[in-house]
Amino acid sequence: MKLNRVGFVGWRGMVGSVLLQRMMEENDFSLITDPVFFTTSQTGQDGPDVGNGKKALVDANDITTLKNMDAIVTCQGGDYTSNIHTELRNQGWNGYWIDAASTLRMAPEATIILDPVNQPVIEQALADGKKDFIGGNCTVSLMMMALDGLLNANLVEWISVMTYQAISGGGARQMEELITQMGQVYARSKPLLEDKNASILDLDKVVIDTMRSDQLSTSQIGYPLVGNLLPWIDKDLDSGTSREEWKGSAETNKILARDDRPIPIESTCIRVGAMRCHSQAFTIKLTKDVPLGEIESILDSANDWVSVIPNQREASLNQLTPAHVTGTLDIPIGRVRKLHMGGEYMSAFTVGDQLLWGAAEPLRRMLRILSQH
Numbered sequence: 001m002k003l004n005r006v007g008f009v010g011w012r013g014m015v016g017s018v019l020l021q022r023m024m025e026e027n028d029f030s031l032i033t034d035p036v037f038f039t040t041s042q043t044g045q046d047g048p049d050v051g052n053g054k055k056a057l058v059d060a061n062d063i064t065t066l067k068n069m070d071a072i073v074t075c076q077g078g079d080y081t082s083n084i085h086t087e088l089r090n091q092g093w094n095g096y097w098i099d100a101a102s103t104l105r106m107a108p109e110a111t112i113i114l115d116p117v118n119q120p121v122i123e124q125a126l127a128d129g130k131k132d133f134i135g136g137n138c139t140v141s142l143m144m145m146a147l148d149g150l151l152n153a154n155l156v157e158w159i160s161v162m163t164y165q166a167i168s169g170g171g172a173r174q175m176e177e178l179i180t181q182m183g184q185v186y187a188r189s190k191p192l193l194e195d196k197n198a199s200i201l202d203l204d205k206v207v208i209d210t211m212r213s214d215q216l217s218t219s220q221i222g223y224p225l226v227g228n229l230l231p232w233i234d235k236d237l238d239s240g241t242s243r244e245e246w247k248g249s250a251e252t253n254k255i256l257a258r259d260d261r262p263i264p265i266e267s268t269c270i271r272v273g274a275m276r277c278h279s280q281a282f283t284i285k286l287t288k289d290v291p292l293g294e295i296e297s298i299l300d301s302a303n304d305w306v307s308v309i310p311n312q313r314e315a316s317l318n319q320l321t322p323a324h325v326t327g328t329l330d331i332p333i334g335r336v337r338k339l340h341m342g343g344e345y346m347s348a349f350t351v352g353d354q355l356l357w358g359a360a361e362p363l364r365r366m367l368r369i370l371s372q373h
């Protein structure tokens with residue numbers, strides 16, 4: 001079935017740009033009769049050409065036009081969602097709302113979408129007449145794609161996660177600032193790097209002095225990230241955990257429809273200087289002692305994108321890194337081993353592009369699911 005009028009808001013932001021790129025690659029616009037592109041800042045300017053020429057952008061705050069859409073896909077952000085979704089629903093709009101922002105994720109009427117993992121939950125929501133379908137937190141979605149096999153086989157008793165999250169999670173301007181910081185450190189270090197007699201301690205001092213100086217650009221990230229890491233992401237919940245860490249447990253259990261019997265998940269979320277791949281190290285207690293080979297085969301066969309990387313040095317260093325995975329839909333999981341604590345304990349490490357499975361991919365796949373209903 002063709003979708004009739006679908007509105008796109010936030011399509012030129014970082015998540016929105018990746019969404020459009022993927023939709024073009026997969027020929028998704030052939031499923032939509034009339035795609036309409038909205039903007040909060042460029043009304044009347046040319047929209048993107050997705051196959052039928054460019055049309056003028058429509059004001060994203062124009063409720064009357066939005067109400068004519070059968071579905072709205074938004075990557076505009078939480079403030080937009082708070083204002084416009086509420087207004088549209090108050091005015092009786094009954095279309096599908098597909099959103100990258102976190103605002104509605106935990107709302108009872110909303111479904112968090114990650115169809116390779118929770119297709120039955122999505123199908124049930126559609127059957128129940130639900131209309132709000134929200135992409136999950138990037139770290140959560142990537143973890144669930146990687147651990148899909150163990151989660152769906154009910155083999156997970158609890159998970160402890162250490163994350164190593166890319167700067168792209170902070171938006172395009174923070175990505176730019178990380179590169180600027182790299183350049184500033186290099187510029188100050190260059191004379192010493194070129195001086196064969198310079199001591200490593202002098203070089204080290206120039207680097208740390210630059211990182212600590214007010215000449216390092218920090219207006220977007222807030223702190224030095226080059227040569228550094230930041231052990232806090234998102235808001236402080238005043239409970240010893242960050243909002244990012246809270247999402248790990250809350251969203252995972254909602255995606256699995258396990259709110260009544262949640263899997264305990266504890267996270268420590270850390271920003272590192274990677275560009276757009278999040279990495280995560282898991283310690284997992286299984287519900288029973290499963291042989292390692294069986295664990296690997298359960299993980300590897302869970303969906304079309306996850307693959308187990310042999311727990312060997314060369315394979316890990318070549319295939320289990322942000323540099324290798326960026327720009328692909330691959331979800332490698334490796335460093336899989338049993339722990340000395342006992343047969344039910346294992347660890348693993350995964351990497352995934354947080355703009356693809358972590359943000360844009362579940363949204364475009366939701367449009368496909370709708371087109372099949």
Ligand code: NAP
Nearest residue numbers: 010012013014015039040041075077078100101169171359
């Ligand atoms: P973003 O890059 O800041 O883009 C959001 C909007 O900012 C754009 O649609 C655009 O709206 C406006 N904008 C202003 N200046 C711009 C410029 N120079 N280039 C492009 N756009 C510009 O936001 P985002 O990172 O894509 O995130 C969008 C939503 O997705 C947020 O709710 C976020 O929490 C969520 N999300 C993000 C990620 C992630 O990894 N970044 C992952 C999952 C979910 P107009 O065209 O209307 O001006």
